[in-house]
Amino acid sequence: MATGRGSDRLNVVGVENRAAPGPFLIVCEHASNHFPPGFGTLGLSDADRQAHIAWDPGALGVARRLARNLDAPLVHARVSRLIYDLNRPPSSTGAMAKRSEDYDIPGNHDLTPAEHWRRTEGIYLPFHTTLHGEIARRLAAGNPPVIVTIHSFTPVWFGTPRDVEFGIIHDADPTFARAVLAEAKARTGLDCRLNEPYSAADEVTHTLRLHATPYDLPHAMLELRNDLVADPVAETAMADGLAPVLSAALAAIRNDQTEGASA
Amino acid sequence: MATGRGSDRLNVVGVENRAAPGPFLIVCEHASNHFPPGFGTLGLSDADRQAHIAWDPGALGVARRLARNLDAPLVHARVSRLIYDLNRPPSSTGAMAKRSEDYDIPGNHDLTPAEHWRRTEGIYLPFHTTLHGEIARRLAAGNPPVIVTIHSFTPVWFGTPRDVEFGIIHDADPTFARAVLAEAKARTGLDCRLNEPYSAADEVTHTLRLHATPYDLPHAMLELRNDLVADPVAETAMADGLAPVLSAALAAIRNDQTEGASA
Numbered sequence: 001m002a003t004g005r006g007s008d009r010l011n012v013v014g015v016e017n018r019a020a021p022g023p024f025l026i027v028c029e030h031a032s033n034h035f036p037p038g039f040g041t042l043g044l045s046d047a048d049r050q051a052h053i054a055w056d057p058g059a060l061g062v063a064r065r066l067a068r069n070l071d072a073p074l075v076h077a078r079v080s081r082l083i084y085d086l087n088r089p090p091s092s093t094g095a096m097a098k099r100s101e102d103y104d105i106p107g108n109h110d111l112t113p114a115e116h117w118r119r120t121e122g123i124y125l126p127f128h129t130t131l132h133g134e135i136a137r138r139l140a141a142g143n144p145p146v147i148v149t150i151h152s153f154t155p156v157w158f159g160t161p162r163d164v165e166f167g168i169i170h171d172a173d174p175t176f177a178r179a180v181l182a183e184a185k186a187r188t189g190l191d192c193r194l195n196e197p198y199s200a201a202d203e204v205t206h207t208l209r210l211h212a213t214p215y216d217l218p219h220a221m222l223e224l225r226n227d228l229v230a231d232p233v234a235e236t237a238m239a240d241g242l243a244p245v246l247s248a249a250l251a252a253i254r255n256d257q258t259e260g261a262s263a
Numbered sequence: 264m265a266t267g268r269g270s271d272r273l274n275v276v277g278v279e280n281r282a283a284p285g286p287f288l289i290v291c292e293h294a295s296n297h298f299p300p301g302f303g304t305l306g307l308s309d310a311d312r313q314a315h316i317a318w319d320p321g322a323l324g325v326a327r328r329l330a331r332n333l334d335a336p337l338v339h340a341r342v343s344r345l346i347y348d349l350n351r352p353p354s355s356t357g358a359m360a361k362r363s364e365d366y367d368i369p370g371n372h373d374l375t376p377a378e379h380w381r382r383t384e385g386i387y388l389p390f391h392t393t394l395h396g397e398i399a400r401r402l403a404a405g406n407p408p409v410i411v412t413i414h415s416f417t418p419v420w421f422g423t424p425r426d427v428e429f430g431i432i433h434d435a436d437p438t439f440a441r442a443v444l445a446e447a448k449a450r451t452g453l454d455c456r457l458n459e460p461y462s463a464a465d466e467v468t469h470t471l472r473l474h475a476t477p478y479d480l481p482h483a484m485l486e487l488r489n490d491l492v493a494d495p496v497a498e499t500a501m502a503d504g505l506a507p508v509l510s511a512a513l514a515a516i517r518n519d520q521t522e523g524a525s526a
Contacts, residue, residue: 090402091403091405091478113403113404116403117400117403117404120399120402121399125399128395129395132388133384133388136388137380137383139354140354140379142354142376144354206477209476209477210477213472213477214352214473214476
């Protein structure tokens with residue numbers, strides 16, 4: 001998409017299956033733990049840069065397979081969330097976090113205004129400009145997409161195990177997320193919960209607020225416990241299980257709308 | 264702003280006072296009745312292209328003077344709303360209206376998908392990408408702007424005179440708009456009304472939905488009856504009257520927040 005590419009000098013955003021005509025558009029903001037040369041390592045060890053604080057392990061694999069199964073475009077990040085967390089606005093302390101869980105991020109302390117703007121202009125704006133362009137393309141074509149963002153979360157948070165396996169989170173409109181919850185409970189053996197382990201109140205729905213809510217697009221943020229998507233075989237199995245859940249959820253809300261319209 | 268400029272091949276967006284540090288950011292989506300050569304005249308006469316259907320007469324003059332008085336950046340369109348109405352999403356029939364009031368727009372009938380996308384990619388995306396970049400710059404600098412969009416409306420609509428002189432319209436959060444209404448009633452002799460002659464339900468708050476609401480930015484859309492801003496002298500007088508209204512409204516909501524925080 002020309003509009004996004006022109007400003008993506010750091011190659012921070014990837015778009016796959018651009019012309020795919022299926023009803024969904026898949027987004028993966030925390031797909032990568034890549035640290036481009038211009039940003040150094042933020043003072044982190046190799047092990048820290050492999051850990052869940054740097055990215056959402058398994059999320060890109062699930063997102064790619066979902067995009068294939070659902071014939072959907074995929075927009076994903078190529079840069080670690082520790083350099084810029086693309087699901088946070090530039091005004092958020094979480095955009096360039098000084099701490100993440102119990103990890104200190106030395107390279108994010110004492111950021112100058114110039115460095116704050118360099119990351120905003122170089123990472124945040126190209127990613128969201130590209131995503132906006134892909135959504136606008138679909139809106140212009142009369143084929144408004146359902147926005148699905150793919151995330152993973154750590155099974156142990158500050159020492160406490162988490163029981164939830166599959167969280168479905170929504171921004172302003174809960175309709176599609178509730179339908180996904182119902183279909184996931186019916187079709188999978190996962191422990192599925194609405195607005196867990198996070199919710200919009202935790203500031204985790206920025207991408208949806210920016211791109212789905214202003215256009216009244218059905219949307220959901222999917223959070224998978226990362227021990228369930230720990231290798232390519234598990235990622236594929238998860239995506240193959242979730243694709244029919246998403247399709248059934250969309251069919252369900254469209255049926256409801258049709259019945260409402262004819263009533 | 265590099266992100267916006269790179270894709271603005273048609274020169275559809277103007278930015279003035281970019282570095283101005285005042286608390287407001289002024290937007291004027293319907294500033295121009297320019298028809299770039301690549302789009303022809305849409306089959307309209309010279310007179311039709313001067314009429315209020317093609318732009319908001321007086322709005323740019325007011326917006327420029329307000330930006331000067333308030334030390335604010337101004338983002339304005341350089342293309343007629345009849346080619347693309349920048350306050351409408353690409354999915355809206357109003358983005359490239361076939362009719363406006365009682366005027367027929369021949370050049371907007373039977374648009375091909377390619378032409379729909381050409382205007383979306385060439386006009387809608389560069390304008391909103393540039394505006395997004397200016398807002399992100401302010402957010403990154405810790406100086407989140409109040410978004411004020413400037414519009415004008417025709418005094419006679421389908422033959423019926425309108426009494427309202429100054430309409431203040433909001434998207435999701437009414438706080439700032441209500442404060443503007445109170446200050447305008449106290450400080451001007453204008454017939455001031457909230458959410459008239461249009462409201463968010465009429466699909467007129469797209470710019471605010473896209474740029475103010477996702478960042479929780481205070482915002483208002485100001486609608487001036489165009490017979491009150493019919494020449495440069497009147498535009499200047501109106502802006503000089505409105506600037507202290509906006510400043511007082513902002514002071515009022517900030518005082519309320521401070522009191523709320525200390526209570």
